[in-house]
Amino acid sequence: MRGIVQSIKGLLGGAPRKQSQDEFTEAARELHRFKRQPEERKKRIALIREELELPKLSFTHHGFKWRKWRWASITLINMLFVVSFHYDVQLVEGALTASRFVGFHMADLNSALQITLAHKHVVINLVIGAVTVGILWWLVGGRAFCSWACPYHLLSEWAEMAHLWIVGKGWIKGHPLDRRMRTVLYVVFALLALGTGYTVFESISPVGILSRALVYGVGVAMIWVGVLLFIEIFFVRRFWCRYVCPIGMTYGFLGSVAPLVIEYKLEDCLHEGECRQVCLVPHVLEMTKKSRAEDAVLSIGADCTRCGMCIEACPTGALNFKIRGSGGLL
Numbered sequence: 001m002r003g004i005v006q007s008i009k010g011l012l013g014g015a016p017r018k019q020s021q022d023e024f025t026e027a028a029r030e031l032h033r034f035k036r037q038p039e040e041r042k043k044r045i046a047l048i049r050e051e052l053e054l055p056k057l058s059f060t061h062h063g064f065k066w067r068k069w070r071w072a073s074i075t076l077i078n079m080l081f082v083v084s085f086h087y088d089v090q091l092v093e094g095a096l097t098a099s100r101f102v103g104f105h106m107a108d109l110n111s112a113l114q115i116t117l118a119h120k121h122v123v124i125n126l127v128i129g130a131v132t133v134g135i136l137w138w139l140v141g142g143r144a145f146c147s148w149a150c151p152y153h154l155l156s157e158w159a160e161m162a163h164l165w166i167v168g169k170g171w172i173k174g175h176p177l178d179r180r181m182r183t184v185l186y187v188v189f190a191l192l193a194l195g196t197g198y199t200v201f202e203s204i205s206p207v208g209i210l211s212r213a214l215v216y217g218v219g220v221a222m223i224w225v226g227v228l229l230f231i232e233i234f235f236v237r238r239f240w241c242r243y244v245c246p247i248g249m250t251y252g253f254l255g256s257v258a259p260l261v262i263e264y265k266l267e268d269c270l271h272e273g274e275c276r277q278v279c280l281v282p283h284v285l286e287m288t289k290k291s292r293a294e295d296a297v298l299s300i301g302a303d304c305t306r307c308g309m310c311i312e313a314c315p316t317g318a319l320n321f322k323i324r325g326s327g328g329l330l
């Protein structure tokens with residue numbers, strides 16, 4: 001339970017809490033002690049040196065296997081809407097925010113919330129659609145929606161590659177913002193819907209804009225998507241997904257209790273931080289820092305998008321997909 005509370009605090013923008021050694025489990029204390037022994041320290045440093053001497057993988061190669069599957073998944077999910085509309089297949093009608101899948105109502109949770117607040121009226125089909133979608137994304141980890149379905153995630157990943165390349169050249173600096181901004185905006189968007197009777201967020205959400213553009217054609221709203229990508233390339237890494245998007249946050253709440261998680265094993269970790277470098281939400285990997293893990297095995301927090309990039313970035317296999325409560329790793 002404490003883990004879930006911490007994970008939701010992290011989702012809301014809270015700084016990762018540094019626990020005192022007294023709060024660590026005996027297994028974790030023992031592993032930390034072991035890693036501090038001079039011989040073990042030397043071994044670890046030698047391994048890190050060895051790793052640094054390997055030809056450095058570029059950011060584009062990190063997590064490439066999972067990335068290929070994710071890109072295929074995003075393309076497939078979004079193309080279903082396009083193909084259905086253009087060929088009148090009636091498999092999926094609508095866009096990613098609200099649709100009907102072979103006749104069943106489907107609604108993005110955040111869109112359903114915005115519509116309900118704006119119209120101050122509970123539409124039963126919307127509830128059915130939101131619950132159905134909620135259960136589906138809960139099963140695979142909540143924010144898995146972000147990295148496996150969201151069309152903006154794909155563009156934003158490309159923008160991130162460009163951003164990191166330019167930063168690597170030393171031409172610009174990144175400008176990290178306060179993560180609590182997303183929580184404040186979450187409330188602001190909800191109040192705007194409630195106060196204006198209009199789903200303000202939907203008109204500026206690149207997720208809805210892109211999804212509708214794919215199905216019904218490009219409109220002037222795409223300029224806004226271009227502006228966001230410009231900000232992400234030249235100023236703030238993953239600006240929208242890290243600091244603004246309430247959709248990601250809504251799915252994050254589901255992720256805090258989802259069956260599919262990323263599991264961290266302290267014993268296998270070298271603490272050199274490759275995973276944190278590739279992660280969209282590196283605060284969830286705080287336990288991978290030296291002497292920070294409070295248990296020998298931990299689940300990564302609610303904000304994790306289950307993208308799998310940390311798994312492949314980690315040279316020692318300390319991170320893996322896992323079904324909560326199951327013995328085996330995926």
Ligand code: SF4
Pocket residue numbers: 145146147150151152153207240241242245246247248249
């Ligand atoms: S945070 Fe929002 S825009 Fe980013 S991937 Fe998730 S749903 Fe898409």
Ligand code: SF4
Pocket residue numbers: 262275278279280281282284285300303304305306307308309310311
């Ligand atoms: S912790 Fe790993 S799986 Fe989760 S978002 Fe970060 S890189 Fe992706």
